[in-house]
Amino acid sequence: MISKVNQKSGFTLIESLLAIGVLIVGVLSAFILVVRSLSNIPLIQSRLIAANLAQEGIELIRQKRDTNYIQGLDWINGFNDECICMDNSQLADECYFVIDANSRTLKQYDNDDYLKFNKELGIYSYDTGEILPYFFQRKIEICFPLQNNNKEMRIKETVYWKVKQNNYSLIVEDHLFDYYGLLSSSH
Numbered sequence: 001m002i003s004k005v006n007q008k009s010g011f012t013l014i015e016s017l018l019a020i021g022v023l024i025v026g027v028l029s030a031f032i033l034v035v036r037s038l039s040n041i042p043l044i045q046s047r048l049i050a051a052n053l054a055q056e057g058i059e060l061i062r063q064k065r066d067t068n069y070i071q072g073l074d075w076i077n078g079f080n081d082e083c084i085c086m087d088n089s090q091l092a093d094e095c096y097f098v099i100d101a102n103s104r105t106l107k108q109y110d111n112d113d114y115l116k117f118n119k120e121l122g123i124y125s126y127d128t129g130e131i132l133p134y135f136f137q138r139k140i141e142i143c144f145p146l147q148n149n150n151k152e153m154r155i156k157e158t159v160y161w162k163v164k165q166n167n168y169s170l171i172v173e174d175h176l177f178d179y180y181g182l183l184s185s186s187h
Helices: 013-039 041-070 179-186
Strands: 096-099 106-108 116-118 123-125 137-145 152-163 166-177
Touching: 013 041, 041 096, 041 137, 041 152, 041 166
Parallel strands: none
Antiparallel strands: 096 106, 096 137, 116 123, 137 152, 152 166
16 A cells, blocks of 8 residues: 655645735725725815805805894895896896805905915905915805796805816805795785
8 A cells, every 4th residue: 555645735836926916906906995085085075165165155145134134124135136037147247246254245256256264263254364275266146036026036156166286166056035025925
């Protein structure tokens, strides 16, 4: 009877190289995924800030309308009621505004106005702060649909910004109504 005494068990060189290759591909894939995820952080962060700036702009316009009610003024006091919305028509320059979170006043839109981040207060405004790193602009279009007799205000807000030499924008639209006038006329 012949016995095999010298039989060795273990991995061959080819098996070892193949296992190392599979391991390297797995580690590199995970590394590439992490690097790409980290490179998207500025874009994700800027989109979140832009969405909050858009919401803030709408809320500031709503607050201005509500302040008019509280002070006993016409609900569109301080807004240009000559800005009439027509289907697919371009509005006049007088219908584009910016509104500042500090002063809460409407000003004509200027293409050179950037929101600045005030680190001490933690807010964006047109007054003080730094425009870096995203160069945010907020453009608010306010108009009154012709068919609603100044009982509706359409607000279309566009926030523009730049990340890594790429330009982005976010558009938000809302409609405000003369609810107080509607309530008082229904009684």
